[in-house]
Amino acid sequence: xxxxxxxxxxxxxxRRLRSPGARALLFCAPALVIYSTFMVWPLLQSLRFALLDDxxxxxxxxxxxxxxxxxxxxxxxxxxxxxxxQFFLFHCLVQNPVGLTLAALLTVQxxxxxxxxxxxxxxxxxxxxxxxxxxxxxxxxxxxxxxHTPLLGRTSTALPTLSLISVWQWIGIPMIFFYAxxxxxxxxxxxxxxxxxxxxxxxxxxxxxxxxxxxxGVITIVTYIANMNAFDLVFTVQGVQAGxxxxxxxxxxxxYRSAYGSVxxxxxxxxxxxxASATFAVILVGLLLFFLVWRRRVxxxxx
Amino acid sequence: xxxxxxxxxxRRARRVGAxxxxxxxxxxxxxxxxxxxxxxxxxxxxxxQAIFDSPFSLPTPSTWDTSGYETVFDEASFPTYFRxxxxxxxxxxxxxxxxxxxxxxxxxxxxFRGRGLLRIYLLAGIMVxxxxxTVGLVELFGSLEMINTLWAxxxxxxxxxxxxxxxILSQFFAQVPTELKQAARVDGAGEWRVFAVTLPLxxxxxxxxxxxxxLPVFNDLWFPLVLAPGESTRTMTLGAQQFLGQFETNWNxxxxxxxxxxxxxxxxxxxxxxxFLRGLTEGxxx
Numbered sequence: 001x002x003x004x005x006x007x008x009x010x011x012x013x014x015r016r017l018r019s020p021g022a023r024a025l026l027f028c029a030p031a032l033v034i035y036s037t038f039m040v041w042p043l044l045q046s047l048r049f050a051l052l053d054d055x056x057x058x059x060x061x062x063x064x065x066x067x068x069x070x071x072x073x074x075x076x077x078x079x080x081x082x083x084x085x086q087f088f089l090f091h092c093l094v095q096n097p098v099g100l101t102l103a104a105l106l107t108v109q110x111x112x113x114x115x116x117x118x119x120x121x122x123x124x125x126x127x128x129x130x131x132x133x134x135x136x137x138x139x140x141x142x143x144x145x146x147x148h149t150p151l152l153g154r155t156s157t158a159l160p161t162l163s164l165i166s167v168w169q170w171i172g173i174p175m176i177f178f179y180a181x182x183x184x185x186x187x188x189x190x191x192x193x194x195x196x197x198x199x200x201x202x203x204x205x206x207x208x209x210x211x212x213x214x215x216x217g218v219i220t221i222v223t224y225i226a227n228m229n230a231f232d233l234v235f236t237v238q239g240v241q242a243g244x245x246x247x248x249x250x251x252x253x254x255x256y257r258s259a260y261g262s263v264x265x266x267x268x269x270x271x272x273x274x275x276a277s278a279t280f281a282v283i284l285v286g287l288l289l290f291f292l293v294w295r296r297r298v299x300x301x302x303x
Numbered sequence: 304x305x306x307x308x309x310x311x312x313x314r315r316a317r318r319v320g321a322x323x324x325x326x327x328x329x330x331x332x333x334x335x336x337x338x339x340x341x342x343x344x345x346x347x348x349x350x351x352q353a354i355f356d357s358p359f360s361l362p363t364p365s366t367w368d369t370s371g372y373e374t375v376f377d378e379a380s381f382p383t384y385f386r387x388x389x390x391x392x393x394x395x396x397x398x399x400x401x402x403x404x405x406x407x408x409x410x411x412x413x414x415f416r417g418r419g420l421l422r423i424y425l426l427a428g429i430m431v432x433x434x435x436x437t438v439g440l441v442e443l444f445g446s447l448e449m450i451n452t453l454w455a456x457x458x459x460x461x462x463x464x465x466x467x468x469x470x471i472l473s474q475f476f477a478q479v480p481t482e483l484k485q486a487a488r489v490d491g492a493g494e495w496r497v498f499a500v501t502l503p504l505x506x507x508x509x510x511x512x513x514x515x516x517x518l519p520v521f522n523d524l525w526f527p528l529v530l531a532p533g534e535s536t537r538t539m540t541l542g543a544q545q546f547l548g549q550f551e552t553n554w555n556x557x558x559x560x561x562x563x564x565x566x567x568x569x570x571x572x573x574x575x576x577x578x579f580l581r582g583l584t585e586g587x588x589x
Contacts, residue, residue: 020413023494024421027409031402031425031465038462039428042439049438102332105325113326119576120333123340126572128522130544131564135339138557146358168335176580180587229432232524236544252434259438260529273438280435287430 047280049273063274077275079246080254081282083159087250088227090163091170092220098167099174099219100212104204106175107182118179125172133236136165152237155247162248166233170226174219181215182208211301217294224286228279231256251279340565347371347558354554371559374550381563383535384542391453391538392521395460399516400509402461403468408498410469411476412484422473428466433459434525441529451533459526464516471515471586475508476501511586514579521568539564 053059067073102121106114124132140161142150151161185208193203231252234242240262242249259272345361346354350368353360360366375381410422440459441450449455479501487497502509527541537545543564550556572579 019415021415021417024409024413024415024418027405027413027494027498028421028425031406031469034398034402034458035425035428035462035465038440038443038458039433039436039465042436042443043431043433045439045442046436049442102329105329108322108325111322111325113329115577117329117333118580119573121329121336122576122580123337123569123572126518126568127340127565128524128540128543128568130522130524130540130547131561132339134543134547134557135343135561135565138554138561139339139342144355144358176583177587180584183584184588225430225432229434231434235524255434255437269438269442276435276438280431283430283432283435 046273046276049269050277052270054268054270059270063270064278066271067274067278073271076246076249076254077278080249080251083248084228084230084250086159087163087166087230088224090160091167091223091227094164094167095171095174095223096216096219099171100178102171102175103178103182104208106179121175122172124169127169129169129232130236132165132169133233137237153244155244158238158244158248162233162237165237166230169233170223173222177215177219178212181212185211210299214298214300217290217298220294221286221290224290225283228252228283228286251275251282255279340569343558344562344565347555347562351555354558368555369559371553371555371557372563374553374556375546375559375563378550378556379542379546379560380534381539381542381560384537384539385567387453387536388521388539391456391460392517394457395464395520396513396516398457398461399464399468400512403465403472403512404502404505404509405498406465407469407472407476408501411473411479412497425469426466428463429470433463437525437529444530451531451536453531453536455530456526456536456538459530460516460520460523464512464520467515468512471512472505472508475505479504507582507585510578511582514582515586 050063051058051060053062067077105111106118108114137152138144140147140151142148142153149157151157189207190203193207194200198206227250229252230250234248234250234253235256238244238248240253240257242253255272255275257267258275259267259269261267342358346358348362348369349366350370353362353366353368362368406425410418410425444450444455483504484497484501487500492500522540523538524540524544527536527538528544531537532541543560546560547557550560
């Protein structure tokens, strides 16, 4: 009986919270506030700054006119985009076959030491790009003499070399994605194929591979987004000028120079925001292609 | 009879050969993966001449030299950088886990109008790299007078981790049996209590989110560079980058600084690699 007043007092509040919408909002509030304030809002602001001049006055599409119309700017932008696409292509061509091979080998049944291999192969992925970049810069430096050709110093080899360093570092991610998919395939499926007389090789291509195929799309789009944002490696190994002769310039380094300048000075908010907006558009095009083309074509199997 | 025996032996031999080939490929790739780190650490203890003369030999008493480490400790405050990194990483991971778990619980538990839209809004961030918002972030933190604070980094990293965190955790929360939550409610538990009861059941998910958040935060160069480049707020990654840029001709110092950045991460990774890779694997198939 003594509890009655307290119970009565709390009941209106309880009733208000019983609405699922109110409860959900309460639980989502922290995530919503932080995400909206520190990600969505600054992103929209960045897109808006691309339509203003550096003093903050509305100029419409003038900045984009400059980016695509001014010979100096457009040359830089298209070069960065082209080289970024090459960078991405290199990743796709090397990381998918290598990552899948490693994952397939790691899932060989009753393989001794599989955990040790997996741990070691993943080591570069845990290190910072800065560390990896500097380590490779020393190793590839003709000064040290392990490699005699200045791979990073020639315009023809610098970008492929950087791409391979990047693949070397990130191979753990596609590998673990393929690995996770491979170990999730029910053992009965594999056994059934083997009992029917198929070789391990044939079983892999006819049973496992079709089940892994959707993963290629996921890995490719994740790589695409990451590559279009790549900055750290070029900045660390080749500097903000993305040398030699801008041959390793990517959208990320161009963005940094446009917004924050370089040794030659310069850099302003308006052009920085403009390059960022153009990069955003490049990423959106990739996402659209992924969802409209790849996702419609490739069949996903429910296991 | 003899015929089948030969067959069995031949098949077994082939299988042993295949196993050996598998091991050879994996050993080869493992060496390629860890070789550069070993090369850097081994040479960091050698005198300059020995570094260039015989890069692949281990340090010997006659080539032993730790002057690189002395330069690093004199010229850079790596303990401060490391503390900054640790603080930023821990608070960011903790923030992402708490905030995403609450949101994921709500999205999978309550049925309300606009749930689909809210989910799309929160998950859209997976596809959009937060670096594109840099110009806006600099502006925002400038007006909040938070440039050169660790909190600026932490808030950005939490915002960055929320979409993927909610995505992974939603899959785990969806698997919590409804009966359990209903039983808790019948027993008079409030919504917070119900949430607390489900948490232990999604522990693998929390681990996966921690793993996915940790590395990009600890290893990030971009945001420390533009939001907190000051000496006292410098993170390990930025500190190493600045130091290495400054001492470009001092190979001993560079190798020592690289080793100091590699070894703690490597030790932590090897200690927790089992949990770490399990988290990654579980997050990957979700």
